[in-house]
Amino acid sequence: MNLFKLPLAALLAALLAAPLMAGATQSSCAEPFACIRQVDAGELNVGYVDAGPADGKVVILLHGWPYDIHSYTDVVPMLTGAGYRVLVPYLRGFGTTRLRAADGVADGEPAAGGADVIAFMDALKIDRAILAGFDWGARNAAIAAALWPERVQGLVAVSGYLISSQQQASQPLAPEAELQWWYQFYFATERGRAGYAANRHAFARLIWQQASPRWQFDNATFERSAAALDNPDHVAITISNYRWRLGLETGQARYQALAARLASLPPISVPAITLESDANGAPHAAPQAYAQRFTGPYRHQQVSGGIGHNLPQEAPRAFADAVIAVTQF
Known part of the structure; x- marks a missing residue:
């Protein structure tokens, strides 16, 4: 396209539509979440928010399932205001993140998620970063911290040490604990795959309500995040994630x-703070069950006030304060 031959209005439209260069700051963007950037990173082309000063300490915020980057809408300005450069990528299978290869494998195994974090850092030429997340994001962050300290x-990490193995996951739990994992067993069936594909927004709303029973989110808040589930890889990656946990998938050879x-x-071994909320309706272990997994500077913090599973969106100040505190250990 020859930009010099375009009328002024068309020229402006073309410039606004052009992809932003990887690594540049978003200082000109008044609303960071309206400026989604893209970068090739390993198996993925990753969509992400980049906010704050270019020379600030880097924080990477990782969301969970079935949520998206908007879990951090209120956390981001708190951290950028404290001088951090904040990156918020869509995980594989969410939002504008896509598998790069047309024949790419929609792999949801935990090792892939952890490797995605490092590939994202490599793509943006980031040597070290503070990682923070909940749900799938906390697991990805913990994997990166354990394997690439x-x-x-x-x-x-919300809900602590979320690294597990297929052998560990194969052990039966008490009936009331198994009941909390109803969707994992649903996804083990082809009926479950078809049901999720047909009803992913309704499914996500139910999970939000169960995981955060006291969070009174409105419809606009939900739909803003639910749009990220319309990613063409989302269903396959979600099914892969839960089937891998049950030993029904082996994962890729590369991982x-x-x-x-x-x-x-x-x-x-890296400095770590784990958080738990007082009204988390999702499956989670007691803090004493995982404390010994953290061998470096460490503390656990309980967050009260009827806060559910999506802690950074429900209690952004507590989450942002933990990120700031972990850099001061």
């Missing part, structure tokens, strides 16, 4: 070595 300055290391439940 030299790349992680600090870790904030076997990483998966083997994760099966040993490696310790996390």
